[in-house]
Amino acid sequence: MGGGRGRGLVLTTDAAAGEILLVCNPVAMVSKAETKIAEGPGATVLRTGCWTGSHEVLADQLVALLCAKAFRSCRIRKLLSTLCAGSAGGGQTDRLPLPVPSIDLLVEQSSDPSKRDDHGDGAAKQDDEGFKQEVPGMLMSLQEMERIFRVVQCNAFGYTRVQRKSKKEMSRCWSCGIWMLPSFLNHSCTPNVASVIVGDAMMIVASRSLKSNEELTVSYFDIFRPLKERRCSMLKSWSFICCCKRCQVEGSLQESLNFLSQAYSFQETEAAHTLQARHLGSPADDTWNVSSVVNLAILPEILEKVLLRQPGLSRDESNWIRASFICGYLADGQRLMTDPDHLKEERYKKPVKRSYLEIALDAAETVSPGHPQTLQIAAVCQDRAIHMYGKNSLLVKQVSKRAMRICLRLFGKQTDEILKKLVIAATLDVLSSCVMFSNQKI
Ligand SMILES: C[S@@+](CC[C@H](N)C(=O)[O-])C[C@H]1O[C@@H](n2cnc3c(N)ncnc32)[C@H](O)[C@@H]1O
Secondary structure, eight states: OOOOOOOOEEEEOOOOOTOOEEEEEEEEEEEEEEEEESSSTOOOOOOTHHHHHHHHHHHHHHHHHHHHHHHHHHHHHHHHHSSSOOOOGOOOOSSSSSOOOOOOSSSSSOOGGGGTTTTTOTTTTHHHHHHHHHHHHHHHHHHHHHHHHHHHHHEEEEEEEEEEEEEEEEEEEEEEEEEEEEGEEEEEEEEEEEEETTTTTTEEEEHHHHHHOOOOEEEESHHHHHHHHHHHHHHHHHHOOOOEEEEEEEHTHHHHHHHHHHHHHHHHHHHHHHHHHHTTOOSSTOOOOOHHHHHHHHHHHHHHHHHHTTTTTTTTHHHHHHHHHHHHHHHHHHHOOOOOOGGOGGGGOOOOOHHHHHHHHHHHHOSSSHHHHHHHHHHHHHHHHHHOOOSSSSSHHHHHHHHHHHHHHHOOOOOOOHHHHHHHHHHHHHHOOOOOOOOOOO
């Protein structure tokens, strides 16, 4: 691949949006016991930022599991040696590009269940046989274990599953694992494929229609953030700078966007804390800063003016930039929840802009039309629209239709009933990613 991306996966035929391109079992996967999430005053709600922390704990467990597996299995050891170990953590780095491994090694060879271990790594049982004869050669050096640590940092996928158990109670399951072929997917801030987990298996699905020879790209982190924050994420964990077209366009406007990015990052954190405090019903909390939500909702107005002043920006390019400030557009609906006593100023009383929800959805779909985060954003827009305009409003009908279309791209053809359930599931999952997107009724 060009641009220092090392190896990558390239499509050999055209594919339609929603088509499954790859199905893969994990080499190893660990899950954290479900966390009880209850709603209402006094409830234990995980704080913003827990996502990373929990996955870090899981990552340590994954390293231990992989070391144990590599100790037992030659094949696992060989597989892991093909994966890039980046330079995160300041340790020894791989010099990209690494050699392209043989496809025979990567694809699962045995369909005979008796030859599989419980994580579907096919030849593990045969390797166990080999292990008996090869014990001295199987010992692992400290360097090898350190490399597995870096392989996990660079290649592991983390995800959460949220289930509503009852009206008041939800549960969440955190998982983290290594899936071989998906580990060769490079990152883009406008990804063209998405990963969907079914059971333990990972499916790689086309997020838009794709042409033969296109490189397949996923998102490694939250792509609905300003460029500066995205760059921090990629540098901290994967040690690279993304040069996708969206990053280039946003980079070229850095001067105009700098102030806005700083204000956005600050206001969004403040607003998230405020909404969380409100959600927990603790008005005496220091974080009860209602104007942060209002100020966040005002930022898109400034951004729209900045965009208008840029000559030659295409519709897609403008939408890429809007997507980086998406919580501002979604916060507009949140103004309704703020305490009227605090809202003496005229600007706080403006009616919520219906168009902001539509703009947010357009922007998210331009970034990636079939992406779990795009679906979450659609689910939030639907929730806000119901709250603002009523269940039977035209806006709700339009947004629901779009949410179902995103579902189709992510999960393929399903009945309307299932698609509706998937949208509801996305609304619940929103809680696990960002308090700002909370679907609580006000
Ligand atoms: C999960 S691996 C992806 C496969 C990798 N290219 C390889 O050769 O094994 C992640 C690493 O790929 C590289 N990478 C991924 N996306 C990139 C991008 N958009 N630009 C530059 N490097 C990228 C970075 O070195 C990153 O740490």
